[in-house]
Amino acid sequence: MPSLLEVSDVSVTFGAHRALDSVDLVAERGQITGLIGPNGAGKSTLFDVICGLRRPGTGRVVLDGEEITKLGPAHRARKGMARTFQGLELFGRLSVRDNLRVAADIRMAGGQASRLVDEIIDRVRLGAYADRLADSLPTGVGRLVEVARALTTEPRLILLDEPAAGQDPDETDRFAEILRKVAADGVGVMLVEHDMELVMGVCDTVHVLDLGAIISSGTPDEIRQHTAVLDAYLGA
Numbered sequence: 001m002p003s004l005l006e007v008s009d010v011s012v013t014f015g016a017h018r019a020l021d022s023v024d025l026v027a028e029r030g031q032i033t034g035l036i037g038p039n040g041a042g043k044s045t046l047f048d049v050i051c052g053l054r055r056p057g058t059g060r061v062v063l064d065g066e067e068i069t070k071l072g073p074a075h076r077a078r079k080g081m082a083r084t085f086q087g088l089e090l091f092g093r094l095s096v097r098d099n100l101r102v103a104a105d106i107r108m109a110g111g112q113a114s115r116l117v118d119e120i121i122d123r124v125r126l127g128a129y130a131d132r133l134a135d136s137l138p139t140g141v142g143r144l145v146e147v148a149r150a151l152t153t154e155p156r157l158i159l160l161d162e163p164a165a166g167q168d169p170d171e172t173d174r175f176a177e178i179l180r181k182v183a184a185d186g187v188g189v190m191l192v193e194h195d196m197e198l199v200m201g202v203c204d205t206v207h208v209l210d211l212g213a214i215i216s217s218g219t220p221d222e223i224r225q226h227t228a229v230l231d232a233y234l235g236a
């Protein structure tokens, strides 16, 4: 079986600036794949390429064996890709349930959408918040609602860009647990995140991006060792 996602030789330039330089990576079903690196490394640009918001100068994006490099974002969403963005993008004056309903109603009839929304609220353990306005939520809960909303499309691959920003440690623990559950259902998760404890605690594989290139890939333990060696070498 092919990998869920294969990115190969992807490069992106902005004028003279090379934001991505021949990036290769794979993401697997049922696994959480982390992408870390300093600000400006190219993480969000890589997500843009994966979800179809930006066409790469070179390279290919293959989803479940099918090349999708030339497909737009809506088409990729129909093929099972979902993404959340940096910063909350919920309808503030709608309840949590209605935020999910808006997304689910696009894809299915009323009764079915309603059942899916209830099931996801349960799965992401948002029951206590279901009738609250999105505006009134603590940031960490809002992040969970974004993930829940992405799940209403029943994605095969979900891309999360800094989902833990603004979460307190308890919220982050809960978030980690929910990501594990989502992955355990067979969904591939890609996680861009600055919270290293979360990344190292939850990811199966981590890729380190620096100046647009993958400089290290491996399990969290391997990345820790490699980073320690690099730091020693660089005298950091």
Ligand code: ADP
Pocket: 014, 019, 037, 038, 039, 040, 041, 042, 043, 044, 045, 046
């Ligand atoms: P990250 O998400 O890792 O912080 P980005 O992917 O946002 O990094 O940015 C990578 C590099 O590309 C940065 O140097 C950024 O300034 C540049 N960049 C990103 N988007 C654009 C754009 N639309 N136009 C020009 N430069 C951009």
Ligand code: MG
Pocket: 043, 044, 045, 086
């Ligand atoms: Mg970014």
